[in-house]
Amino acid sequence: MKTVAVIPAYNEDETIASVIENTRKYVDSVIVVDDGSRDETYEHAAEADILIRHSVNMNKGHAMITGIEAAIREGADIIVAIDADDQHDPEDIPLFIKTLIEENLDIVFGSRKLDGNMPPVLRFGNLFLTTATYALYGIWISDTQSGFRVFTKEAYKKIKWKSKDYRMETEMIVNAAKNKLKYKELKIKTRYNNPHKGTTVMDGIKIFTSLIIWRITK
Numbered sequence: 001m002k003t004v005a006v007i008p009a010y011n012e013d014e015t016i017a018s019v020i021e022n023t024r025k026y027v028d029s030v031i032v033v034d035d036g037s038r039d040e041t042y043e044h045a046a047e048a049d050i051l052i053r054h055s056v057n058m059n060k061g062h063a064m065i066t067g068i069e070a071a072i073r074e075g076a077d078i079i080v081a082i083d084a085d086d087q088h089d090p091e092d093i094p095l096f097i098k099t100l101i102e103e104n105l106d107i108v109f110g111s112r113k114l115d116g117n118m119p120p121v122l123r124f125g126n127l128f129l130t131t132a133t134y135a136l137y138g139i140w141i142s143d144t145q146s147g148f149r150v151f152t153k154e155a156y157k158k159i160k161w162k163s164k165d166y167r168m169e170t171e172m173i174v175n176a177a178k179n180k181l182k183y184k185e186l187k188i189k190t191r192y193n194n195p196h197k198g199t200t201v202m203d204g205i206k207i208f209t210s211l212i213i214w215r216i217t218k
Helices: 016-023 060-073 090-102 120-137 153-159 167-178 201-217
Strands: 003-009 029-035 050-054 078-081 107-112 149-152 183-188
Touching: 003 016, 003 060, 016 029, 016 090, 029 060, 050 060, 060 078, 060 153, 060 167, 078 090, 078 153, 090 107, 090 149, 090 183, 120 167, 120 201, 149 153, 153 167, 167 201
Parallel strands: 003 029, 003 078, 029 050, 107 183
Antiparallel strands: 078 149, 107 149
16 A cells, blocks of 8 residues: 655745655655745755645645645555654654554544643643534544544545645544544654644634534534
């Protein structure tokens, strides 16, 4: 089975090269989507097997769709979604793939420990959104905002999101619940190289509002 990693990147020139190097040890191909970066991310991502560049920043949800659909065109059977900021450890990829295949799952979620390594405001927001997702949709993923996920190309068709921003991670979970996909979560390390990046309080408000809207309209 062909495994392809998709890495969306926006202004990650300090980490993207090492993420590509470490990720490709565990997958057949690496696709990077430079989402309109204003630094040298594109130049530093030159070692990717496929490098796609958005001329303007279109946000993570859109960048992920660009990358995943390119992966499927390249014959991917399994997609590894991993962030460009070195927050995830590529060494975890083999366990995720093994779990996905051996347990015949649709998707495996990486869940960080909500401990002192995570900034307090993010820890509280994550716990709140996790609880809200469970209350509204009956699916418990202890870290709904983690971007480290491995899934099959068939699952992608059912979890595909419309959100273009950080709501995509939560919408993916909502769609997995609604389509009764087989899933599991595995614990991963909590690493924050830059506590000022990632989901903001405003993003959290948007996600919570969308959770309610999706419950009514989906």
